[in-house]
Amino acid sequence: MRMRTIPLRRARCLFLYWRDGQLFFHNFAKRLTVSARPVTCEVLDFFDRWRTAQDAVTHFANYSQGSVRSVVARLVDYRLLLPKGSPEATEDVRIAKEWSNWLPAGSFHFSTKDAPYVDRSEWSVARLKAIMPKTPQPRFVKSVPGGAKVPLPARTFLDSEFIKVLMRRKTHRRFSKQKLPLGTVSQLLSLVWGVTGYRYSPRFGNLFHKTSPSAGARHPGEVYLMALRVKGLPPGLYHYHPTRHYLERLSTKTSRRKAWLYCARQNFVKNAAALFLMTAVFRRTMWKYHLARAYRVVLLDAGHLCQTFCLVATWLGLAPFCTAALKDTLIEKELGIDGIRESVLYVAGVGLPATSARARPRFARSAGRRAADPSKGAV
Ligand SMILES: Cc1cc2nc3c(=O)[nH]c(=O)nc-3n(C[C@H](O)[C@H](O)[C@H](O)COP(=O)(O)O)c2cc1C
Numbered sequence: 001m002r003m004r005t006i007p008l009r010r011a012r013c014l015f016l017y018w019r020d021g022q023l024f025f026h027n028f029a030k031r032l033t034v035s036a037r038p039v040t041c042e043v044l045d046f047f048d049r050w051r052t053a054q055d056a057v058t059h060f061a062n063y064s065q066g067s068v069r070s071v072v073a074r075l076v077d078y079r080l081l082l083p084k085g086s087p088e089a090t091e092d093v094r095i096a097k098e099w100s101n102w103l104p105a106g107s108f109h110f111s112t113k114d115a116p117y118v119d120r121s122e123w124s125v126a127r128l129k130a131i132m133p134k135t136p137q138p139r140f141v142k143s144v145p146g147g148a149k150v151p152l153p154a155r156t157f158l159d160s161e162f163i164k165v166l167m168r169r170k171t172h173r174r175f176s177k178q179k180l181p182l183g184t185v186s187q188l189l190s191l192v193w194g195v196t197g198y199r200y201s202p203r204f205g206n207l208f209h210k211t212s213p214s215a216g217a218r219h220p221g222e223v224y225l226m227a228l229r230v231k232g233l234p235p236g237l238y239h240y241h242p243t244r245h246y247l248e249r250l251s252t253k254t255s256r257r258k259a260w261l262y263c264a265r266q267n268f269v270k271n272a273a274a275l276f277l278m279t280a281v282f283r284r285t286m287w288k289y290h291l292a293r294a295y296r297v298v299l300l301d302a303g304h305l306c307q308t309f310c311l312v313a314t315w316l317g318l319a320p321f322c323t324a325a326l327k328d329t330l331i332e333k334e335l336g337i338d339g340i341r342e343s344v345l346y347v348a349g350v351g352l353p354a355t356s357a358r359a360r361p362r363f364a365r366s367a368g369r370r371a372a373d374p375s376k377g378a379v
Helices: 039-046 053-059 065-077 087-098 107-111 127-132 161-168 181-195 256-262 265-273 282-286 292-313 328-335
Strands: 006-011 014-019 022-027 031-037 080-083 196-201 205-209 221-227 236-241 246-251 274-281 319-323 343-353 364-366 370-373
Touching: 022 039, 039 053, 039 065, 039 107, 053 065, 053 274, 053 282, 065 080, 127 205, 181 292, 221 256, 221 292, 236 328, 256 265, 256 274, 256 328, 274 282, 274 292, 274 328, 282 292, 292 319, 292 343, 328 343
Parallel strands: none
Antiparallel strands: 006 080, 014 022, 022 031, 196 205, 221 236, 221 274, 236 246, 274 343, 319 343, 364 370
């Protein structure tokens, strides 16, 4: 009964598309999709401002009352119509406002949050095969037909520390049970996320310099440390201050299970000593770059930071990994960020390397050549 009188409005976070001749309505903030007939567009158009189900019954007098009410109820269920004063309506307006320059293309960010993830690391080859496409894998190497081949000088790998670090970098999924020294965590934070210098710009003032590049020197990235096994630091969630080089404690309630949940239940994450939860404050980039294409650079920036992390961690003798399989909403809630102005993008993690035979590299490496043995290990 109440539904008749509650003012409703069309979600701003909405797009429509056709697939196989069927029309779909998608609320990208809620990640809910429903297929419906084209007349639904008219109903949604009618709810451009606050109106009640009773208003719709009066307006769509050519349709039976029952059918109009049922369509409205369905649109409410799928969050395509939002009740006034509801948390969904508030969030909807905030996304539309904060992201106004980058929508609708930027809806990708919201549509792809909290993607389901299945940990396949323990699956048999037969089981993997069963769920993979039946077509052959795309080739990993491209050759340009007809392109004249220009030989290059022989590949040489100088005996330098830098080259050694590059060659040693790999994804680790097994770790020692030892604690990570706080000094090591401090070095990682400082060398990857710390401000290493400033560059004055007459228009933008003092811009940061870090060890990774950032589009327009906007540095949208923030990092939060999830300390699980760090010597001299109580387990917890901490924010890193990149100019003052200190941690700000957010909570001491953290656990291996939480790490596992954050990273979409990937088992190996439980044994890491620390996670680095990488977020972006979109405004820093949006303020300067109004086109949605700039969303790409926020992601590219995160990629740069993560590669720097992997290399610094390798140089420090640690076992790094990175993961994009995340439960974004859970992480954001626990970090106290809204997922709109600031959202999690990427997680890097580390432990001390495991020393057991099982932890040996999955690939044979020779000087300058990384001979892959596809029969060993699964990705
Ligand atoms: C963007 C990105 C996301 C990744 N996400 C995951 C992940 O969710 N889980 C995981 O175990 N590895 C993840 N990895 C690691 C890759 O699987 C790994 O880099 C790849 O298997 C190649 O191995 P290598 O890093 O040792 O060269 C990710 C890597 C990248 C670059």
